[in-house]
Amino acid sequence: MRRGTAIAAVVALFVAGVVVGVLGTHAFYLHELHQPGGLAALGTRMLASELNRKLDLDAGQQAEVARILDDAQTESAALRREMTPRVLALLNRTHDRISAVLTPQQRREFERYRHRHRTWFHHFFAG
Numbered sequence: 001m002r003r004g005t006a007i008a009a010v011v012a013l014f015v016a017g018v019v020v021g022v023l024g025t026h027a028f029y030l031h032e033l034h035q036p037g038g039l040a041a042l043g044t045r046m047l048a049s050e051l052n053r054k055l056d057l058d059a060g061q062q063a064e065v066a067r068i069l070d071d072a073q074t075e076s077a078a079l080r081r082e083m084t085p086r087v088l089a090l091l092n093r094t095h096d097r098i099s100a101v102l103t104p105q106q107r108r109e110f111e112r113y114r115h116r117h118r119t120w121f122h123h124f125f126a127g
Contacts, residue, residue, distance in 0.1 A: 044069045091118075
């Protein structure tokens with residue numbers, strides 16, 4: 001009986017660790033998403049740090065690489081702003097075509113799905 005209790009405790013501790021890890025990671029990414037530049041800024045910081053570590057950049061090189069990455073991030077944001085309306089239009093056309101082949105009941109469920117998808121897309125891509 002004691003062995004079973006110990007195994008159950010270890011399993012429960014493991015599951016709790018997984019849950020805490022998942023929730024912590026989710027909270028971290030939500031926090032980063034709402035920072036200036038969102039996840040792109042996080043990626044840029046991580047890339048700059050990795051290049052510095054792997055290439056042993058001096059202070060001048062670090063500053064120049066940071067400037068280059070900032071320029072690329074600015075250009076990338078402009079591209080995203082330019083492309084977002086086109087991508088949204090494509091998604092809307094695709095959803096309309098799918099909706100046209102569904103039964104009324106399927107269409108109602110699809111509209112709920114579409115709303116969730118649109119909200120997710122705007123939050124992560126267009127936001």
